[in-house]
Amino acid sequence: MRNQPQVASDAGLSKQRVVAEAIRLADREGVDGLSMRRLAGELGAGAMSLYHYVANKDELLDAMIDVVFEEIELPPEDTDWQSAMRQRAVSARQVLARHPWALGLMESRTSPGPANIRHHEAVLACLRRAGFPILMATHAYWVLDSYVYGFALQEAGLPFDTAEELAAMAEDVFLPQLPPEEFPYLNESAGALVAAGQGPPEEFIFGLDLVLDALGRLRPSA
Amino acid sequence: MRNQPQVASDAGLSKQRVVAEAIRLADREGVDGLSMRRLAGELGAGAMSLYHYVANKDELLDAMIDVVFEEIELPPEDTDWQSAMRQRAVSARQVLARHPWALGLMESRTSPGPANIRHHEAVLACLRRAGFPILMATHAYWVLDSYVYGFALQEAGLPFDTAEELAAMAEDVFLPQLPPEEFPYLNESAGALVAAGQGPPEEFIFGLDLVLDALGRLRPSA
DNA sequence: ACCGGTTTCGTACGCCGTACGAACGAGCGA
């Protein structure tokens, strides 16, 4: 029962290589396209070989999620708390947009991996050092993470990624499907978004700063 | 190609009955336990009979999600906007906590159902009538929904539902797994939550009011 | 040359979604 080798060479499997290839496959084909046989094929191995590195598919999925968490930048320690939180949130949104399947997996799997825990700890540390009392720091964490995850979840459901694509889709898909007399406000809103050239990144920053601002107002002693 | 009967009687299938039973099954066993054969068995029918009411499993999942959206209360029209938004958000959290599988499904399926669209329209209408300019109402919608979905997603990942369960789990599971010297802030935070008797509902309201408050500050002309 | 452990994987079982087409049954014109 030795540990797995911690570096992945070109030939030879390892837990890291299996998980990394699984992530690549899920990014490319969606999580439904990720099967043990397919993944093994991608690695040039037989399906059952994978089970030497992961106990079962669930453990593989857990490991994939934790690698995703590793990709999210920790809050930097050399700036004010608002900049640190903003930077971490922006990084989280980027990572989750890159691996949209990760969000769908978070429901269902309950036990957080080590990277997830390390992240939690670092964020709480940043807030506490900034002067938030214990309970308030916990509240702040919940609010921020809820916003980030929820935004990423909504973004994953969008059929477009940029403001330009939004404009194109609005013309072709939304308006024909949403009669203005029945849904006046939706039409109005879609039009305004198109006119303003707002895409998901700008929208994200708006809400993020709103929340950070509100949290700043709760911080004692300014 | 007549329409399906719109009422479900005890005997006889219908799209409504199929979807309703599918939801009950997913609530009970999780979305992984929902298979066409199983669902058909639950309805006392053969597996292939279901395909007269849904084109395939994906369409079934879409229909399930839209029924979930129907369960969420629309913002009432006879109060101020903040109360209306709070009421709708609380309802959404309750519904999503009742059907946690729905969140995991939202990623992957992109086209919103009619109930989802109606909901969107009603919320935008409420915000616009409260005096928010178009773009600001759209921003507000994104922030609120991101918070609600994200909170529900995090809540779905928790292995406990109430403050009491949290206290019990903290003692038995978290603390042994999180050495205080390595994760001082997590331990501190868990302890504070237990001491304060905070459960998910209270936590949700805190962030919700924080966001509603911040949005109120952005509303023109007070 | 042999051995014990590590790593690979061929085969098989019981699930899954669903294509195909046959069986069924109620309503209806003759």
Add this chain to the structure above:
DNA sequence: TCGCTCGTTCGTACGGCGTACGAAACCGGT
């Protein structure tokens, strides 16, 4: 009453899934 039509039910089968099981291949140490 017969036979026809057409909406509905479902038996069978196919390819793919996760993975239990055990055999084979490989490898460092003697």
